[in-house]
Amino acid sequence: MSQLVLFAIDICAVVLLVFGLYFPRHRRRDLVVAYLGVNVGVLAVASALSASNVGAGLGLGLALFGVLSIIRLRSTELDQHEVAYYFSALALGILGALSTTSVWLSAGLMALILAVMYLGDHRRLLRHYRHQILVLDSAVTDHVALVAQVEQLLNARVHAATVQRLDLVNETTVVDVRYSVAGRGLTAGAGRPAQAGAHR
Incomplete structure (x- = not known):
């Protein structure tokens, strides 16, 4: 029983x-x-x-x-x-x-x-932290410049940026970004620019 x-x-x-x-x-x-x-x-x-x-x-x-x-x-x-x-x-x-x-x-x-x-898995737990894979339309070899460019692009604070592919011929950079938008006034769908392929 x-x-x-x-x-x-x-x-x-x-x-x-x-x-x-x-x-x-x-x-x-x-x-x-x-x-x-x-x-x-x-x-x-x-x-x-x-x-x-x-x-x-x-x-x-x-x-x-x-x-x-x-x-x-x-x-x-x-x-x-x-x-x-x-x-x-x-x-x-x-x-x-x-x-x-x-x-x-x-x-x-x-x-x-x-x-x-x-x-x-609650949506309010660490809700300001995001993860995206961005495809930049320029080849950025300097890490500090890369972080600054991504922060300006996403209007967010970047915690980690890892270059996955750097194409000097086509001048593109694929970067894995982990960032937070706390206090930036962004909505849940913000931070997804047209030139970037992203996933959460």
């Missing part, structure tokens, strides 16, 4: 994780299916292995290896917060399959995962 209760708690937890936290914030429909599939798949495999003679550690190791392979061999780009949601869905499935622990302990750990994801 306790196993069925854990299954129900896991389903409720992953639904809250996906439809209460992830999708309203990031709106990627393809990853909704991935997170639900990872959670239910790990829950089923770990539950079946825990009821057999195969060690639970082997089952959990295989599940982790499978998820890591999916993330490593993905065909589309994933941000770090999306990888965190992957592992959260995985952890919820594992906790839902561990019948050796008490229901209250597993439920408490699931609630802890949801609370951490709610706070860690």
